[in-house]
Amino acid sequence: MTERIPTRIIETIDPGKPKRLTPAKEGGPIHTRSFSGLFRNLRLLGAxxxxxxxxxxxxxxxxxxxxxLWDLGAGQFHIFGSTFWPQDFILLSAILIIAAFGLFFISVLAGRVWCGYACPQSTWTWIFMWAEKITEGDRNQRIKLDAAPWSLNKLLRRGAKHAIWLGVSLVTAVAFVSYFTPVRELVAGLLTLDAELGPTIWVALFATATYLNAGWLREQVCLHMCPYSRFQSVMFDSDTLNVAYDAARGESRGPRKKDSDYRVEGLGDCIDCTMCVQVCPTGIDIRDGLQLDCISCGACVDACDEVMDKMGYARGLVRYASERSLEGKKIRLLRPRLMGYGLVLIVMIGAFIWALGERSLVSLDVTRDRTLYRENSAGQIENMYLLKVINKSQQVQRYSVGLQGAQFTLQGPSELTLAPGEISDVPYSVALVEPSRAASTHEIHFTIMNPNDRSAHDSVSSTFISPARY
Ligand code: SF4
Ligand code: SF4
Structure with a gap:
């Protein structure tokens, strides 16, 4: 027999048809029912x-x-064979912008599929629900356990659930923090209670956040805290795929005998079993129409398809569909908004790949000494500079240091050898050998390059100051 969700009649639109509150609107805990199906399997694969x-x-x-590894202390982000420095911040920003446009593109195409299939909040919430199921049982058992007075059985089941939640939270936190602190050091330190205080605090904070978000807050994060859920609906158009209930086919809803001629009784395909509501992680009724709370997870699609199979009806009463396809029209793939986001995405990815290829693997920074100028032993006006050189590559590099402009000479090492990731501060002096009467400030250009590696070059401008008589 089909189990009913706890219901409360709030209003009667049609005197013969009381409207139920969904678990989300009742405000109590949401006890989801287990289910199987295509979209569940896809989610398992994604997870x-x-x-x-x-x-x-x-x-x-x-x-x-x-x-x-993001080495915050050294200000370096290592990703396989490449190291990014603060000077490459623009590239990291570009990755975030590309990710944002990717999300916009997916949202226009298929609504909130990111939320339902790949978002860490949803994914970890599914794991926590699984922990709930193996410790406290399926939906009916959990509802009974909630209502039951405290007993040893309840204590053990609750304790086991929270132990798994805390274990998963801790492992997740360690994995996250290990992208900022070498993982082997971190794990060894935590196991021997000898970890540094900073990473330990971050592990504790992240574990607490995971435990609260996936264990207690769950859909509240999606509904009230996630900024994406607030603005994503403005990206939808009438061809965006969303999980939708085919009201034209389903209504009027109502129970019936399996092989009855229900059409004659004025009924549609929806048998009003509420399975779609019982499996919903955000506790809504998709039959109420497209809602902000829906994360497009497809759980109700799987549940309803199973019901349709049992009834011998065609699948797809609840399905991924666009507003136009529900009206029987064809979905348009080539539409301005989708093409716009797609175009921006392609251009951004192309520009990023180009910028990555052109990225210099040496960085030069020049600081002019604060003294105005001085006269050297040859009677030439001289300015002092400090050159900061960073070898951003993974190999030892030998650089030539130079200065553009025939009227200047550079005094200091003409060659520098730096180990991978080494930062070197080297003082240089520049002398003016061809005095000019016209200018007291001159623009000069320092250059650094490895003649054997075309990606290792940089140049920086600075100012040379001389007295007015020059
Ligand atoms: S699962 Fe399908 S048949 Fe059952 S209430 Fe939902 S839409 Fe109707
Ligand atoms: S309505 Fe369906 S698709 Fe939307 S969140 Fe609930 S189960 Fe997932």
Whole structure:
């Protein structure tokens, strides 16, 4: 027999048809029912890949160091064979902008699929729900356990659930923090209670956030805290795919015998079993229409398809559909908004790849000494500079340092050898050998390059000051 959700009649639009409050609107805990189906399997696949990436990447090594590591102390971001420095911040910003446009593109195409299938908040919430199921049982058992007075059985089940939640939160926090602190050091330190205070505090904070977000707050994060859920609906158009209930086919809803001639009774395909509501992680009724709370997870699609199979009806009463397709019209793929986002995305990715290829693997910074000028032993006017050179490559580099302009000479080492990632501050002096009467300030250009590596070059302008008589 089909189990009903706890209901409360709030209003009667049609005297013969009382309207129920959904779990979301009742404000109590949402007890989701287990289900199976295509979209659940797709989500498991997505979550599996996400986990392998998230938990596995931190343990990968590359050239003797952690392959992906954001070394905040040194201001370096290592990602496999490349190291990004604060000077490359623009490239990291570009990655975020590309990700944002990617999300816009996906949102126009298929609504909130990111939320339903890949968002860490949803993914970890599914894991926590699974922990709930194996410790406290499926939906009916959990509802009973909630209502039951405290007993040893309830204490043990609740305790086991929270132990798994805390365990998952801790492992997640360690994996996250290990992208900022070498993972082996961090894990060894935590296991021997000898970890540094900073990373330990971050692990504790992140574990607490995971435990609260995925265990207690759940859909409240999606509904009230996530900024994306607030503005994503403005990106939708009438061809965006969303999870939708086909009201034309489903109404009037109502129970019936399996092989009854329900059309004659004026009923549609919806048997009003509420399975779509019972599996919904945000506790809404998709039959009320497209809602801000829907994360497009497809759970109700799977649940309803299963019901349709049992009833011998065609699948797809609840399905991924656009507003136009529900009206029986064809979905338009080539539409201005989608093409606009797609075009911006392609241009941004192209520009990023170009900028990455052109990125110089040496950085030069020049600071002029605060003294105005001085006269050297040859009677020439001289200015002092400090050159800061960073070898941003993964190899030892030998650079030539030079100065453009025939009227100046550069005094200091003409060649520098730097180890991978080394930062070197080297003082230089520049002398004016061809005095000019016209100017007391001159623009000069320092250059640095490795003649054997065309990606290792940089140039920086500075100012040379001489007395007016020159
Ligand atoms: S699962 Fe399908 S048949 Fe059951 S109430 Fe939902 S829409 Fe109707
Ligand atoms: S209505 Fe359906 S698709 Fe939307 S959140 Fe609920 S179960 Fe997922």
């Amino acid at each position: 599996g890949l996400l986990f392998i990436l998230f938990f596995g990447t931190a343990w990968l090594d590359w050239n003797g160091r952690q392959a992906v």
